[in-house]
Amino acid sequence: MSGKLTVVGFGPGSKDDMTFRAAKAIEEAEIIVGYKTYTDIVAEFFPGKDYRSTGMMGEVERCQIALDLAKDGRNVVMVCSGDSGIYGMAGIVYELAYHNGSDVEISSVPGITAASSAAALLGAPLMHDTALISLSDWLTPIDLIMKRIDRAADSDMVIALYNPKSAHRPDYLKQAFEIISKYRGKGTPVGIVREIGRADQQVTMTTVGEIDFGKVDMLSTVIVGNSQTKIENGRMITPRGYKLE
Ligand code: SAH
Secondary structure (H helix, E strand, O other): OOOEEEEEEOEOOOHHHOOHHHHHHHHHOOEEEEOHHHHHHHHHHOOOOEEEEOOOOOHHHHHHHHHHHHHOOOEEEEEEOEOOOOOOOHHHHHHHHHHHOOOOEEEEEOOOOHHHHHHHHHEEOOOOOEEEEEOOOOOOOHHHHHHHHHHHHHOOOEEEEEOOOOOOOOOHHHHHHHHHHHHOOOOOEEEEEEOOOOOOOEEEEEEOOOOOHHHOOOOEEEEEOOOOOEEEOOEEEOOOOOOOO
């Protein structure tokens, strides 16, 4: 009889930011599969479980391993950071299971995504319409990514940038800001939040005109305000539009 596979988003990385449902799924799992960085974090909070970390191998192989274990009747959890369905593993798990004609029972447990946890540290920058955009060109052509940046900036959406930088594409962030600068003033607030929920957490507030790209790495989420976003008393706030007397 087939077992089940639950894709669990465990939030930004601290136990307090994990949902009860995520914790329950991990506690009940017989086997926990995931990229090593993630299984290491989860193992800190739930020691002594059967972790199968898959190192740098591709996502598809990792999903296949999890599906095979579940097919053998095991209760398997696949962990990913943040939300399971936002640049997470839920999509490929469903796609691959369908592709294989698998009868494994699959479900997805949502988690706090990086944009939300970054926003809470900055203040309240996502109070109005927001575009989540990943700068990773691994599975998406860079022209399409930059087109989306352009459209989001043109339509005055707050923009939350995921995967903002990596060694092989250090200039995409600068390119994205050149596009954003066509539509947003130099003084538009920008928040950079690194390693949320972990020991090295860093929160930086800057502006479109003054951002130091060197402060941003792959462990950061960058939030660019809309035309109304302001910094007040050290908090980045996007007004919803309430009238204050
Ligand atoms: N599923 C995840 C996103 C995975 S993509 C989620 O919903 O949050 C990886 C990107 O997410 C990183 O490059 C970074 O931009 C962001 N991210 C994930 N965890 C983070 C953390 N603890 N601190 C800051 N950014 C984080």
